[in-house]
Amino acid sequence: MWTRRLAVAALGVFLAVPLSAEVAPLKVVATTGMIADAVRQVGGDAVEVKALMGPGVDPHAYRQTRTDIVALTRADLVLWHGLYLEAQMESFMQDLSEKRTVVALADQLPTSILRGHDDYDDKFDPHVWMAPALWKLMIDEVETALSTVLPEKAEIFAANAQAHQSELDALVAYGQNTLSKVPDNRRVLLSAHDAFGYFGREYGFEVMGVQGISTQSEAGLNRISALVDMLVDRQITAVFVESSVSDRSVRALIEGAAAQGHEVQIGGELFSDAMGADGTYEGTYVGMLDHNITTISSAFGADVPARGMNGKLSAGF
Structure with missing residues (x-):
């Protein structure tokens, strides 16, 4: 009798879980709107994106708020620009990288294609989004970051990245x-x-x-x-x-x-x-x-x- 009750209870738990349950979207926090847009383009329905900096916000001067800290510490993936753009957040991001998956996307670009910084000899101009041809390389970095955390969706991310890069090719030509x-x-x-x-x-x-x-x-x-x-x-x-x-x-x-x-x-x-x-x-x-x-x-x-x-x-x- 006891064995039968256990079996019925187990069956009840099994039936309570939808057979077609989907994996929850990957929670991604991005610092800038440009990065958040790139994540949405590449990640599609597989991601849930939060941008810390909205319209009219200057990333050079931005400091993380208490709400930001909560979102960052709960994220599955944190993507920031790097190249000293978010200068006031660098120390926080470096500390956070010891506990969460944190990627400074533009820091992955080859320095040979970057402009020098007019204030710091060892740093580079971070405004790479101003050239769509360079931004295509950032889309590659977004795809890599997403695929590393969610490898089962890698083929989808690759297809989405390629489709978005075709849009950027049209933007380059228009410019x-x-x-x-x-x-x-x-x-x-x-x-x-x-x-x-x-x-x-x-x-x-x-x-x-x-x-x-x-x-x-x-x-x-x-x-x-x-x-x-x-x-x-x-x-x-x-x-x-x-x-x-x-x-x-x-x-x-x-x-x-x-x-x-x-x-x-x-x-x-x-x-x-x-x-x-x-x-x-x-x-x-x-x-x-x-x-x-x-x-x-x-x-x-x-x-x-x-x-x-x-x-x-x-x-x-």
């Missing part, structure tokens, strides 16, 4: 075609901080920032004065503000040029260290770069599609 319409004498991209170096290298623009690679670097009066003189001497008519950086220094340039009788306008707001609003096209990596490419091209007089590469941009041109 080359659209930005090539900007006349050579106008190919100067000046913004709040030096976030567009890889963009300039890929698309043939001279790039300048009021501040250096990090938003934590200071822009002195001599720097402002030199840039104003450059705008006037070279008759540059458009400069750009950034969604995650104060526009105060850029507006100082415009006022300085005006004092010398030269009119400079804001060519538009660019996404530099953060993407657009969640749930929007600009809140995806492709949408972010589509916006930047189309905005820059339009500001310098190039003929651009009314709503960008995919016809999805929120604002028309």
Whole structure:
């Protein structure tokens, strides 16, 4: 009788578990929106992603909150950018890596393809997302990280990565075609901080920032004065503000040029260290770069599609 009761109890437990139960999604925490988007593209339904830094957030200055710490310590996988982008979080991430699976994705890239850092001899420009061709390499790193933690889904991750990289190939081509319409004498991209170096290298623009690679670097009066003189001497008519950086220094340039009788306008707001609003096209990596490419091209007089590469941009041109 006792044996029969045990058998019935065991059968009840077995029947209580759905036969088609799915494995819970992999919990991934990413520091930036760009990395979170990459994880969603590669991981699909197999991942549940949380981004610590939302629209308008500057990763150079960001410090983890108590809520972040809880999410990070409970994650199956933590992905951060590295290359000293999240400078204020480095020590925490290094400590966390002793307890959780933590990967600094951009640190895996070969240094031969990276730009030097203007403030530190032993570090590199972290803004690799500004060049879609480089971001394809970051997608490979995301695929590797996910497959290492969840090897049974490796084939799915590989297929998703390849499909997304095809989208990035189309983005590269759109950038080359659209930005090539900007006349050579106008190919100067000046913004709040030096976030567009890889963009300039890929698309043939001279790039300048009021501040250096990090938003934590200071822009002195001599720097402002030199840039104003450059705008006037070279008759540059458009400069750009950034969604995650104060526009105060850029507006100082415009006022300085005006004092010398030269009119400079804001060519538009660019996404530099953060993407657009969640749930929007600009809140995806492709949408972010589509916006930047189309905005820059339009500001310098190039003929651009009314709503960008995919016809999805929120604002028309």
